[in-house]
Amino acid sequence: METLMALLTGLLFAVGTYMVISRNFIRIILGTAIYSHGAHLLLITMGGLKxxxxxxxxxxxxxxxxxxxxxxxxxxxxxxxxVTAFFLVLAYRSNKELGTDDLYHLRGNKDE
Structure with missing residues (x-):
């Protein structure tokens, strides 16, 4: 059972990494939430499944x-x-004010 949990933890970290390297602010927030779920599974597996x-x-x-x-x-x-709720409200507010959730546009790079 520990092997299955380790594989699932690795899958969650891989999906989280894929989402964090995206340009979309919402995907980055959801990627960090998936990271934390992977860390939770890692902790519960390290604690022992007995x-x-x-x-x-x-x-x-x-x-x-x-x-x-x-x-x-x-x-x-x-x-x-x-923390996720705070970041989602921050993303919503920045989208309302600036009209985009693309990180390159939020940094001021309009040409990309």
Whole structure:
């Protein structure tokens, strides 16, 4: 199962890289969101894909699941949602003001 997750993580990083090198501002924002999903999968895979009980005292179970990677990923998802929402509002506002979402036009290069 770890091999499948590693391949999926690599695929997400490849798609994110493809989207980030584009000229479109929205694609760059979505590419960074895909990067973060790849990082989340990488963290959960590194934390171990094993079965077990919840880490509660008094239950009498011998095999526990580590809750730290799950807590870190949950925090990262919330932060990623806020940052992505901010960047999408920024892209919308720049498109309304300047009339384009092409990065070369946003930098002032009108001839390309």
């Amino acid at each position: 079965g077990g009980a919840a880490p509660l005292l008094g239950q009498g179970n011998d095999l526990y699941v580590d809750a730290l990677p799950q807590a870190l990923i949950l925090t990262a998802i919330v932060i990623n949602f806020g």
